[in-house]
Amino acid sequence: MSDLPLDHPDAAKLEGMTHENQYNFRLAENYAFRSEKGLSKRVVEQISYMKNEPEWMLKFRLKALEIAEKKGRPKWGPSTVDTLNFDEIYFYIRPQDRQGTTDNWEEIPEEVRKTYQRLGVPEAEQRILAGVGAQYESEMVYHSLKEEWTRQGVIFLDTDTGLKEYPEIFKEHFATVVPPEDNYFAAVNSAVWSGGSFVYVPEGVEIEVPLQAYFLINAQSAGQFERTLIIGEKGSKFHYIEGCTAPAYTTDAFHSGVIEIIVKEGSRARYTTIQNWSHNVFNLVTQRAMVYKNASMGWLDGNLGSKTTMKYPSCYLMEEGARGEVLSIAFASDGQWQDAGAKMVHVAPNTSSSVVSKSISKGSGRSSYRGLVQIHEGAYNARSNVECDALLLDEHAKTDTYPYIEINEKTAHVGHEATVSKLNDEQIFYLMSRGIPEDEAAALIVRGFLEPVAKELPLEYAVELNRLIELEMEGSVG
Amino acid sequence: MTKNRLEIKNLHARVVDGESILKGLDLIIPKGEVHALMGPNGSGKSTLAKIIAGDPSYEITEGDILVDGESILGMEADERARAGLYLAFQYPVEVPGVSIANFLRLALNARRDEDDEIGVMEFYETLQAAIKELNWDDSILERNLHEGFSGGEKKRSEILQLLVLKPKYAILDETDSGLDVDALKTVSQGVNAARGPDFGALVITHYQRLLNYIVPDVVHIMVKGKIVKTGSKELAMELDEKGYDWITSQLAA
Ligand SMILES: Nc1ncnc2c1ncn2[C@@H]1O[C@H](COP(=O)(O)OP(=O)(O)OP(=O)(O)O)[C@@H](O)[C@H]1O
């Protein structure tokens, strides 16, 4: 990424957006159905009824609701989460009458289509993606996979359709990676989930280009609870990318997805998130992968937007030789709290994990690294390395680190390194002495700081990340 | 001709809210000339260099700095660079994750109109020419700015940037320190290549040796924030032989 053509065509899609207007695209709220505000048994039953689900799923939802009520909210994490009032949130908003998704952009309501066009989605689909899903409020409205991959048996559907069309594969894997008992927000999601992607990659199939899902929240006070389930059979390879955005409202919105990935023997999986929610969105997401023999899972997690994020992508390294990686970027500007990190659980011998976290805080922004490395007894020669670097752009910005390490195996090797640095005046002066204006110099330093992670992004996304960083950096120095 | 020179007039400066370092310094570097600046450790040479470049950690309490007759005191460091000033730092900083190529492209584009960014071919040709001048390897362009560079490589990078950015006036702050004998020759060659009627330079050094390669038109000696003696290149040789005591005792007399 260090040497990106900044004039790359994809840079154009965010061209002209300033910090003030980048979230300024709200559309009229034309929904087909909206639940009453708040979370209740009635709302859960309504959702299940509207989706015409099998009985087991309704039972699962109601059970999850009970678990959530019993558990209560976590007592740790950003205190801002306490201000999220469920009674003010619509837990289900169906944007259109039609059941299910379409693979034809023309069939999507025009204004919704236009928003996706503005984000460059149909164009990216043509050029660089294997398949695209687009979720609007509570439902996926578009889902399409290129024929080449359909032919090889790849399944790429919205999760509701996945449940209907592939009930056996679905039931076998659903909620096995993240059960509702796991944490409060996973329980909430389990009760009201809607949308998300269902992906199945057959044995030996390597999808060379990414699959992407775009999540959009448009309605005021909306909740979005997608549920993604990805199964990579033996020796498969795939890369799934998730992008998120919403218009800025004065009321809070709530996004709480659950992503479950099963990476079977010898598979290589990657999941990338570029989260640019507007600053009124609570983003509380559970992402977890089960990684089996000699397989590898990589999470690349970019948290730029949202009001508060709590997100700790995790890998359970279940069998010998499994590898897990988390590359994390967090940018907390004024009023934002990014509580991001990683969780690596080593269950089997010769497993390895690596976490690189880069966070930036600006103004009243606050970023925290929260991580857990757990090594079970018998996980001989497990290796884990964690590196977290924080960059503070001014005196007010805050950062914290909560690295938890639990080792129950003598032969394990665990490394942890953390650094905190400030935007360096000498570096700024040096760059300025070459003719580069101060704000560009600061943005260059920030991009350099993120480079070890950003270079892992596909070019188009690295370009987009650069633009988002530039927007965030506007007026941040001087 | 005040039009074609870098002029420092009765300059008094200090660390912001701190110690005063420059105490009435006068210096004129006409275009087309190379001047050497020598002086004991701590006499204020690097401070002068950084103040000319626009380092905001110092403040000017009196005097002026003029480029081709225009005061630059109201300009920020980046504007001064675009007006044709260049400083090769005594201690170049590292900027992790930023490749030299990317950085130089930004620096060059900062000098051009927004709708007239440098073309890929032109950019690489400019870089290639500079690299060749310094007997360097292409691979350096993809390295991050001074990350893991040896002391000598950093100095060489400063001259590479000088050749690419083509300033009107350059200040080289101890560019020779840390260079091996061969590197000293190539780097001097690089500086000599930049010499010409439209280029003026102030070369700060402690050693006569550099001045054998970059032969100065004038030599200045600075002590305690002031120029105390100005002469021809022979002055540097004399200083090399006799040391600063010779100057300070002269001053005391
Ligand atoms: N930012 C600063 N804060 C405090 N003191 C400073 C600062 N910059 C310079 N000084 C002091 O000013 C004096 C001049 O320093 P300067 O680096 O300009 O000397 P120099 O002539 O370049 O020396 P050398 O030959 O060792 O490079 C020194 O006493 C130095 O400690």
Ligand SMILES: [Mg+2]
């Ligand atoms: Mg010095």
